[in-house]
Amino acid sequence: MSVPLGYYLVLGAVLFAVGLCGALTRKNAIAVLMSIEIMFNAAILNFVVFWYYLHNGALTGQMFALFAIAVAAAESAVGLALVISVYRHYKSVDVDEMKALKG
Amino acid sequence: MTIVFLTMSAVTVLGAVLAVTLRNLVHCLLALVLFFLGIAGHFFLLRADFLGAAQILIYIGAVAVLILFAIMLTRNITGTEGGRGSLGGAWWLGVGIAAALAGLMCAASRRSGLAEKLPYGATEEGVVKEIGRLLVTDWVVPLEIMAVLLTAALIGAVVIALEEERKR
Amino acid sequence: MDAIYQLIHAYCPTMPDLLALVLAILLPIAIVMGVFLTVFALLTWVERKALGRIQNRRGPNRVGPVGLFQPIADGLKLLTKEDIVPDAADKVVHFLAPVLVVVPAFLVLAVVPVARGFVPVDLNIGVLFALAVSTASVLALFMAGWASHNKFSLLGAMRGVAQVVSYEVPMVLAAVVVLMAAGSLSSVTIVEAQRGLGGWFVCKPWGFVGFVIFQLCAMAEVARTPFDLPEAESEIVAGYHTEYSGFKFALFQMGEYVAAITMGGITVTMFLGGYLGPGSDLPKIGWLISACWFFAKFGIIVVINIWARGTWPRVRVDQLLGFAWKLLLPLSLVNIVAMAVWHFSPSKLVGWVASAVLLAVAIVALVRLNAGAAFEKRSYRFTS
Numbered sequence: 001m002s003v004p005l006g007y008y009l010v011l012g013a014v015l016f017a018v019g020l021c022g023a024l025t026r027k028n029a030i031a032v033l034m035s036i037e038i039m040f041n042a043a044i045l046n047f048v049v050f051w052y053y054l055h056n057g058a059l060t061g062q063m064f065a066l067f068a069i070a071v072a073a074a075e076s077a078v079g080l081a082l083v084i085s086v087y088r089h090y091k092s093v094d095v096d097e098m099k100a101l102k103g
Numbered sequence: 104m105t106i107v108f109l110t111m112s113a114v115t116v117l118g119a120v121l122a123v124t125l126r127n128l129v130h131c132l133l134a135l136v137l138f139f140l141g142i143a144g145h146f147f148l149l150r151a152d153f154l155g156a157a158q159i160l161i162y163i164g165a166v167a168v169l170i171l172f173a174i175m176l177t178r179n180i181t182g183t184e185g186g187r188g189s190l191g192g193a194w195w196l197g198v199g200i201a202a203a204l205a206g207l208m209c210a211a212s213r214r215s216g217l218a219e220k221l222p223y224g225a226t227e228e229g230v231v232k233e234i235g236r237l238l239v240t241d242w243v244v245p246l247e248i249m250a251v252l253l254t255a256a257l258i259g260a261v262v263i264a265l266e267e268e269r270k271r
Numbered sequence: 272m273d274a275i276y277q278l279i280h281a282y283c284p285t286m287p288d289l290l291a292l293v294l295a296i297l298l299p300i301a302i303v304m305g306v307f308l309t310v311f312a313l314l315t316w317v318e319r320k321a322l323g324r325i326q327n328r329r330g331p332n333r334v335g336p337v338g339l340f341q342p343i344a345d346g347l348k349l350l351t352k353e354d355i356v357p358d359a360a361d362k363v364v365h366f367l368a369p370v371l372v373v374v375p376a377f378l379v380l381a382v383v384p385v386a387r388g389f390v391p392v393d394l395n396i397g398v399l400f401a402l403a404v405s406t407a408s409v410l411a412l413f414m415a416g417w418a419s420h421n422k423f424s425l426l427g428a429m430r431g432v433a434q435v436v437s438y439e440v441p442m443v444l445a446a447v448v449v450l451m452a453a454g455s456l457s458s459v460t461i462v463e464a465q466r467g468l469g470g471w472f473v474c475k476p477w478g479f480v481g482f483v484i485f486q487l488c489a490m491a492e493v494a495r496t497p498f499d500l501p502e503a504e505s506e507i508v509a510g511y512h513t514e515y516s517g518f519k520f521a522l523f524q525m526g527e528y529v530a531a532i533t534m535g536g537i538t539v540t541m542f543l544g545g546y547l548g549p550g551s552d553l554p555k556i557g558w559l560i561s562a563c564w565f566f567a568k569f570g571i572i573v574v575i576n577i578w579a580r581g582t583w584p585r586v587r588v589d590q591l592l593g594f595a596w597k598l599l600l601p602l603s604l605v606n607i608v609a610m611a612v613w614h615f616s617p618s619k620l621v622g623w624v625a626s627a628v629l630l631a632v633a634i635v636a637l638v639r640l641n642a643g644a645a646f647e648k649r650s651y652r653f654t655s
Contacts, residue, residue: 003108009212011112011145015119017205022123024197030128030173034135037166038119041142052149059233062151063242066234069154070249073161074256080173081260087177088266129364129417136410156399164406164439168432171413175425231396231456 008049015042029083029093033076040072111148115141128174132167139163153231299391303380311529312342318577325581349521357420357514364418369519371411372526375404376533382458383536386546386562390459397458398450401537402443405492405530409435412511415523419514428511430500430588435492437595442488444603445481448610449541452478458537462545471544476627477610480634482542484603486575489534491595493527495576497583498591535572543568598637605633 019042022035044065051061087093118138125131139162146155238246283291316331316339323330331338356365382397384390394400409432416428449472450456453464465471472478491498512523539545548564551557586594609626616622 002104006212007108007112010209011115013205013208013212014116016208017201018116018119018123020204021198021201024200025194026123028128030170030177031123031131033173034122034131034170037135037162038122038138041139041162045142045145048146048149048151048154052151059230059237062154062230062234063237063245065151065154066157067242067245067249069157069161070253073166074253076166077169077260078256078263080169081264084173084176084264093177127361129361129414133364133367133414152394152396153399156396156403160399160403160406164403164409165436168409168413168436171410171417175417231399232454 005049005053008053009046012042012046012049015039015045027095029086029095029098030080032095033079033083036079037072037076040068040075044068044072108148111141111144115145129171132170132174135170136163136167139167153234303385303391304377306385307377307380307529307532311525311532312346314532314573315342315345315528317573318580321574321577322581325578346521350518352517354517354519355514359420360514361418361420364414365514366519368411368415368418369515369522369526371414372408373522373529375408375411376526376530378404379530379533379537383533383540384459384462384545385536385565386558387551388558389546389562393457393459396456398446398456398461398537398541401458402439402446405534406435406439408526408530415515416511419511421514424511424513427513431494431511434494434498434500434588434591434595437592438488438491438498438599441484441595441599441603442492444600444607445484445488446541448472448477448481448603448606451607451610451614458540458545462540462547465544465547471542471547473542473544475613476623476630477606477613478542480602480606480609480630482538484599484606485538485542486572488595488599489538490531490576490579491591493530493534495527495531495580497579497586500585500588500591531576532573535569535576538572539565539568543571593641598641602633602637605629609633 016039019035019038022038023032026032026035047061047065047068051059051065055061083093086098090097115138118134118136118141121134122131122138125134139158143155143158143162146152146158319341320330320338331341334340334344356362379401381391382394382401384393390397412431412435413428416424416426416431419425449461452472452475453461455461455464473482494500512520515523545568546561546565548561548567551561551564553560609629612629613622613626616625
């Protein structure tokens with residue numbers, strides 16, 4: 001009575017693509033970090049989907065997803081601290097202005 | 104069941120799309136919270152109850168507040184971004200790449216033959232106990248590494264974002 | 272919910288399945304919300320009378336007999352006030368913030384077993400769900416302060432967020448002790464694990480310390496006095512709900528008070544034995560007796576809350592955060608160790624004595640370590 005696996009794979013792909021689109025097009029650094037969080041969540045959803053459909057009794061998918069959530073949270077904390085520190089230097093969070101390493 | 108899945112997916116995709124396109128950052132954050140709630144709902148649908156609760160606890164309780172603090176601390180004096188400026192220059196290129204990637208992943212999933220699989224079976228009770236047992240037997244090394252990582256991230260974030268007082 | 276579904280099928284077998292399912296979902300929601308909204312209204316009256324008596328005055332006594340209709344009068348006043356929204360405020364966020372304060376407060380009631388067999392949804396992650404949902408109100412606090420476009424609201428909101436986030440950690444750790452003892456996250460299983468004489472978790476040394484820690488953290492989570500720094504009228508111009516008037520203000524007060532009530536329900540479930548008590552197992556009327564036991568214990572928690580509000584002064588913000596991080600957090604960690612010692616000791620007497628001694632030493636040491644820093648005299652920059 002459940003949904004076939006393909007539906008969930010399409011959902012994961014669409015969410016990842018939306019996150020990727022945001023990370024590539026947004027100008028504000030924090031908006032880029034939010035889009036990266038969307039991509040993280042799409043990947044973690046994929047882990048749990050594959051666990052639910054193909055798990056053979058082991059809980060590996062859920063454990064991996066749990067650790068992935070923790071790592072994503074740590075990464076977002078450090079990323080946002082970096083954005084705050086860069087803001088203090090450049091006085092803006094526009095991604096186009098942070099090109100000191102260019103060329 | 105399909106209706107429930109479609110509703111939850113609609114909420115999730117709506118949250119993600121709004122988080123990527125809205126102009127005001129705080130509204131983007133609210134859409135992101137809606138997205139996190141949709142993902143947590145999907146976890147509950149997939150019988151991963153502990154993960155769903157952990158998702159709400161970590162993402163909505165902590166990460167969203169963190170992003171809100173960062174938005175507050177990096178506000179421009181003039182206010183929100185003006186005009187069509189929320190997207191960069193060649194925004195259609197980013198959208199195109201993302202759409203191509205989504206199409207590629209959907210085609211790959213269809214070609215792999217996994218797309219029609221139905222779930223393995225109802226998960227039994229006592230999953231939380233099993234997760235707890237696994238965390239201290241098979242997965243104890245990742246657990247300890249995760250503890251070190253989180254401590255390092257905590258200290259690192261504080262050090263990076265600290266005001267430099269002596270550089271005058 | 273399953274019980275009501277069975278009942279509907281037993282009494283009206285001709286009802287279509289979908290309608291029976293919808294009724295089985297809506298009926299517990301309606302009952303729980305009705306009961307707890309009435310309890311909320313009554314408790315605001317009880318609190319104002321009790322606070323009045325503690326402060327040597329009578330409390331509200333004009334509206335109806337003994338002032339019983341005061342909550343109705345308050346509600347009508349707030350409903351008919353003009354809803355003022357600041358011009359520069361973010362309209363969407365300003366509107367959503369009170370809603371997001373009220374919703375988690377009521378959502379936790381879904382896993383509180385009010386009587387034997389009377390929990391709306393028996394989730395197998397019940398307590399984790401309750402803790403996770405109650406932390407979702409942090410975002411609403413900050414949104415309320417941010418959307419008002421007012422520096423003092425923002426400052427009050429930041430203090431509120433710091434307070435809630437700091438007190439979440441000892442609260443969850445104090446709950447871990449109960450989970451270790453009961454072996455499950457489901458609230459019904461936790462209540463059933465407290466059967467027997469002296470079986471309530473509060474009667475054990477680690478349970479008593481855990482109860483005290485959990486109750487203090489629950490009071491700080493919902494920003495009740497003595498921890499009501501973010502919203503008190505004499506601090507920061509009423510903090511994050513300065514710019515709210517009328518029904519939105521009423522929603523803030525209601526959400527916060529219902530959250531206090533709900534946390535009281537969770538405390539009763541986890542530490543005081545829920546609906547258990549002599550006579551709650553009788554076949555026919557056992558559920559009624561168990562409901563009476565639940566509300567009696569719930570009344571004890573409410574009395575403790577009101578008493579603390581009337582007696583203790585407000586805590587300063589650095590004392591607040593120091594109390595959470597320097598005293599409650601190490602104590603809750605030692606509590607977990609003490610529970611492990613109690614559980615794995617060879618004989619019961621050794622277990623009780625060892626865990627009690629460990630906890631006593633930890634409490635004395637932590638209080639002695641914190642006594643100097645927390646309550647020293649303030650030093651001022653220009654006038655000393």
